[in-house]
Amino acid sequence: MIGRLAFLAALAVPALAGLRITLVERTGERILNSSVTLPAVEAGTVAEFTFRVRATGTVAVKLGSFTLNGADFVTTSPPMPPVSLAPGAYVDLVVEFRPVVAGSSSAVLRANDQSILVVAQATPAPFVRTEDGTPLRAGEPNQFGEVELGSRVVKRFVIENPTAQSAAITRLALAGSAFSSQLPPVPFEIAGGGTVAFDVVFEPKSAGRHGATLYLNSREFAFEGSAAIPQVARPRIVVDPAGVRSGQQAKVAVKLDAPARWPVEGVLRMEFSGQPDPAVRLLSGDGKALAFRIGAGEDTVQFGTASAAEFQAGTTAGRVTFTVELQSHREQATVDLAPAAVELDSVSAIRAAYSVEVSFSGFDNTRTASALAFTFMDRKGRTIGKGAVRVDASQDFRRYFDAATLGGMFSLRAVFPVRGNVAEIGSVDVEVVNSQGTVRRSVTMSQ
Amino acid sequence: MTRLLVLFVALCLSAAAQIEAPRIGCFVDSGGRLRTVRGVAGAFVIGAPEREQVAAVLCTDTLTIVKTAASLEVNGRVYAAPAGPAVIRRDGHVHYTAVDEWVRVTPRSIEAAGPPPPLEPDAMLDGTFVVIGGKRMEVPGRGVSVHELGPGWHRVVLAGGRHVAVSVSRERVYSLPEVAE
DSSP: OHHHHHHHHHHOOOOOTTEEEEEEETTEEEEOSSEEEOOOEETTOOEEEEEEEEEOSSSOEEEOOEEEEOTTEEEEEOOOSOEEEOTTOEEEEEEEEOOSSSEEEEEEEEETTEEEEEEEEEEOOOEEEETTSOBOBTTBOEEEEEEETTOOEEEEEEEEOOSSSOEEEOOEEEEOTTEEOOOOOSSEEEOTTOEEEEEEEEOOSSSEEEEEEEEETTEEEEEEEEEEOOOOOOEEEEEESSSOOTTOEEEEEEEESSOOSSOEEEEEEEEEEESOOTTEEESSTTSSEEEEEEOTTOSBOBBTTBSSEEEEETTSOEEEEEEEEETTEEEEEEEEEOOOOOEEEEEEEEEOSSEEEEEEEEEOTTSOOOEEEEEEEETTSOBOTTSOEEEEOHHHHHHHHHHOSSTTEEEEEEEEEEESOGGGEEEEEEEEEETTEEEEEEEEEEO | OOOOEEOOOOSSHHHHEEEEOOEEEEEEOTTSOEEEEEEETTEEEEOOOOOSSOOEEEEOSSOEEEEOSSEEEETTEEEEOOSSOEEEOTTSEEEETTTTEEEEEOSSOEEEEOOOOOOOOSEEEETTEEEETTEEEEOSSOEEEEEEEETTEEEEEETTSOEEEEETTTTEEEEOOOOOO
């Protein structure tokens, strides 16, 4: 240190004409020539100093460099030379002196070809170090690394009194929601050469970066860490019942191969490949997508308060594809809605004075309904007339389905004029044929 | 051999029969809008709002009665009516409660009437059960309201806003699609 001081003193030259270097103090500027000794500070403290270079002549001066280099010094707002300084104009260089341990530090302040030796003293004071002895540096956060949410990192730190005398600790606190510590209550004394250890726990509750500040008397030390959401196990889509058919309502659940370690959210989507049918949909939300959440320790997602989402398969043959988007997972399951014979949901037959009205509703998921047959029976179950009244309704159904916007559902109402005693008609068998087969339903007459 | 002669007068369906989308019924949503439910059991489609500011509605096979702010619509025909709420009974009687007046509505007429004999309520709620026509059926939640949706169908609104359709003849409860309010 002494040798370096002597060398720099030899290099020192009077202030160059036109440039003056000063140390900005509370009471004014102190002109610097070859060296300056800064006010002593406690080890572990961050002290800010401002150096100024000013053009003092009558003509502008070009400032090509203005720097300070030395251990324990950090430039916080470096100027951006070259700068042309008009007469009287100046540029500031703000530096922080961050002594970690007690002792002397030096640095060289340069402005163009002028050099100033900067000497600073750090007085001994209690400081914080890691368990392995590395002192914490003010302004340089101690890193806790990245942890997964739901887990924690514990690091041990030590407050050490490097002096021979007892030191009072009047302030010791930790601020930062993701960090915690059981710190000894203040005030307390640390004997000369003594230590006090404490643990800091990093246990974040949200993803992203987290920070904390440890206050030790007038000094501050920073902690940093980051948190990531744990990857969940692969989701599986479970449709219940498995063999869903058109016209049915069913449930779809999403289960994980292993319980989630942290709450996560995802989306279930339902898409239909087939002729458009608004009845094919999830029964909640907009029918196409539903947000879900899974709690920590759970292996089944929750749609609101339900453990499964309800859906209806509609009235059109096709393929339903469920897609689960959960973190990086994108799992799919398909439900094939096979073409089927017409399904009749309700059939009714009503007698009037001179006619019978037969109504039925149902769906044809192939939209190929064609032939109809109505067989009337008397009250003893005997066929009336020559048997079934057959109708080719293919054109009518085609027209209806071509214009329909509600999938394969339909209702049909037919009126049959009757000559004779209507009351003798006891029942009617209805047949509907489509490309997949024939459906038959018998219904008793009502008034 | 029966003496009856049954004639199917039109082999072409268009003359004697009609195919259309099946209607389950209708209801007034929480925003006071008339909604029609079409479909079959297990496959429902709730239509877009058809009327705003609807006070009451009744949908049967032959009648659609809609009480709006100051009119009564019967199968699409609009009649002047006292302003305010109304109660529409399933027998076609309409009670304008603000003025305590009754009318009786049929598919072809609307006429003033006196207070009709009280009707037994056709549906009641009992916690997570609904009792319809004497049949007690469980619904997937606590019922908040129940009303006739259409012939053979009741709509139960559950706590939380979810709604279901109940069919007594099928002894089944179906979820209805969520309505965009």
